[in-house]
Amino acid sequence: MSTVVTISGGGIIGNYISARLHANGIDTKVVEKNKNSKHQSEKVRTLTLNPYSKKLLDEIGIEVPIAEIKYIRVIDGEGTGAIDFNSNEIHEENLSYVVFFNDLLNALQEKEVSRTIFENELIQINEDINDYFCEVTLKDKTKHSSVFVAGCDGRNSNVAKLSSFNLKSADYGQTAITFTANIEKDNDKEAYQVFSDRGIFAVMPCPLSNHESTHTIVWSIENKNIENGISIEEYAEENLAYFENKLKMKINACSSFLSFGLKNHYFENYISGSTVLIGDAAHSIHPLAGQGINLGFADADAFCEEVIEGYKSRMRMNKDLVLKRYEIRRKQMNLLMLRSMDFFVEIFRSKNLAIKLLRNYGLSGVNKINFLKTFFINHASGKNKL
Numbered sequence: 001m002s003t004v005v006t007i008s009g010g011g012i013i014g015n016y017i018s019a020r021l022h023a024n025g026i027d028t029k030v031v032e033k034n035k036n037s038k039h040q041s042e043k044v045r046t047l048t049l050n051p052y053s054k055k056l057l058d059e060i061g062i063e064v065p066i067a068e069i070k071y072i073r074v075i076d077g078e079g080t081g082a083i084d085f086n087s088n089e090i091h092e093e094n095l096s097y098v099v100f101f102n103d104l105l106n107a108l109q110e111k112e113v114s115r116t117i118f119e120n121e122l123i124q125i126n127e128d129i130n131d132y133f134c135e136v137t138l139k140d141k142t143k144h145s146s147v148f149v150a151g152c153d154g155r156n157s158n159v160a161k162l163s164s165f166n167l168k169s170a171d172y173g174q175t176a177i178t179f180t181a182n183i184e185k186d187n188d189k190e191a192y193q194v195f196s197d198r199g200i201f202a203v204m205p206c207p208l209s210n211h212e213s214t215h216t217i218v219w220s221i222e223n224k225n226i227e228n229g230i231s232i233e234e235y236a237e238e239n240l241a242y243f244e245n246k247l248k249m250k251i252n253a254c255s256s257f258l259s260f261g262l263k264n265h266y267f268e269n270y271i272s273g274s275t276v277l278i279g280d281a282a283h284s285i286h287p288l289a290g291q292g293i294n295l296g297f298a299d300a301d302a303f304c305e306e307v308i309e310g311y312k313s314r315m316r317m318n319k320d321l322v323l324k325r326y327e328i329r330r331k332q333m334n335l336l337m338l339r340s341m342d343f344f345v346e347i348f349r350s351k352n353l354a355i356k357l358l359r360n361y362g363l364s365g366v367n368k369i370n371f372l373k374t375f376f377i378n379h380a381s382g383k384n385k386l
Contacts, residue, residue, distance in 0.1 A: 003027040005307065006136050006146040008122050009153030010034070012047075012101075013279035013296045015108035017150060018115055019060045020304045026311055029146075030116040031138060038106050044180055044255045045101040046216045048204065048290035053297040054097050057104075062111065064103040067205035068094045070189040077196025077246055094189075096290070098204050098216060125149055125162050127273045132319070134274040147319055149275045150303070155265055157281035163272045169265035172345060174199075176220050176262050176287055177232055180206055180213035180255040188214065193288075194246050198225075200288050200345075201243045203251075213254045218287060220262060232259050262286060264338055270331055271323040278303055283334045286341040295334055302329045 005021060007014045010032030018028040049057070054066075072085040072095055087095045109116070117138070124137040133145040151159030160167070183203070191204040199221035206213045219236070226235050236257065244251055266283040270276060279296030306326045310317035 002133060002145040003029045004146070004311070005029075005148045005150055006031065006122075006144060007150045007152055008157075008159045009151070009281070010109060010112070010116050010118070011152060011154065012105055012108055012293070013300050014150070014152035015105075015112045015116075016056070016060070016297070017152065017278070017300050017304060018112045019062075019108065020056075020300070021307060022112075022115065023060060024304075024308045024311070026307060028115055029144065030112055031120055031122060032116055032118050033121040034118065036109075036113060036116070036118040038109075039102040041102065042255060043100045043102060044216075044258050045178060046098050046204070046206070046218075047101055047104060047293045049097045049099060049297075050291075050294045051092055051094065051096070052301075053294050056297055056301055060111070062104070062107050064099050064107050065207040067098040067207045068189050069096045069098065069191045069204060070094050071187070072096075072191045072193065074193045075195070075246065077194045077198070077201075077242075096191075098207060100207055103207070121158060122149070122162065125159070125273075125275060132316070147274065147317075148307070148323070151275065151277045151281040152279055152300075154280045155284045157277060159275060160267065160277055160281060163275045165267045165269060165272060165277065167265060167267055169263055170342075172220075172262040172264070172286060173223050174220050174262040174286075174345075175223055175226060175232070175259050176218065177236065177257055177259045178216065178218045179236075179253050179257045180216050182213055182252045182254050183215045183249050185214070185249065192247055194243055196242070196246075198239045198242055202288075202290075203243075203247065203249075215251075217251070217253075218290075220286070220288060223261075232257050264342065266335060266338060270327045274319065274323075276303065276323050276326060282330075283338060285338045286345050288341060288344060291337060291341075295337060299326075299330050299334070302326050 004026045005028045007018055007028060007030045010030045014030055018030050021028050070087045073082060075082045085095060087093060120138045120140055122136050123139050126135040129135045129145065133147060134149060135143055135145050136149060137143050149159060151157045153159055188205050191202070194201045199219050202218045204216050206216050221235065226232065240251055264285050267277060270282050278299045282299065283295065285292055303326050306322045310322040
């Protein structure tokens, strides 16, 4: 069996690529190591989509419950600095959209189920069968020929290991906590983010698919604050009142607490032979701006555009050019975003009084300069596309 693209990883990005390419007449096959079953665990984990990512999903007919965000207020919890973002400033209906991870993953997997090989994975990529196709071997010993192999299998990508990509990574020394909560607010389309010594604390509206909760919380804390046997739940109970006072709202947790360590990673190259890394397989960043999934969709969009263009323009596409164009469009942009997030993390975790004063005045200063605010919002919304 031969396909144009073999996709390793039946997650959100892998299934999006399969659906997009199939809609343009390009054969794909998704290889997923897990079983074919809906993700029915408690709805706690959320994703924040920018308008461009949502547009990409709309174009392939994916509809899931969403919560709209029209207004975001970012606050320096150790001072008085703050910056406000409003969708009207960029002439968009919303700044972003919150969806439950399971809702989006299930919708995409259901759409691509007929093109997915479940309970299997790639164990070998052979570039030597001819100058155009490579051959992939799966765990069940079956072999498939393919023009491209797309690694969409997450930050511990098996494809990256098979192709010996050079990994760079760093540990933030932080843990992310997420849970859903019930909060009484007059406006359910507002989001807030507080930077403080007790962590980076974000409050966003919840999709309507969770009837008990009105908001989702994403909270990044220093690992040293939960040492000596302090549990995540204990830390949250002891420190939640601080953010309630800052935001002037009562936050009642309604779900279990999910937590995971925070690290970044990236690869020096995204392509090798017929193989390409996309989304979390290629890079991951701090979640403080909620941009990880949007960088993944931007990667997927660029890859699909290059494959579709190459497929339509020639009887036999120049696959090396397709992959190189993708890498040029995405590698430096993703690295810039990673460095920017690292810079903000270090600025807001600093104990230096001078830096605290600068960040406090900096937030308020940017809030008064419309063209800077518009630039930041346009970039976050996906409008600054390469």
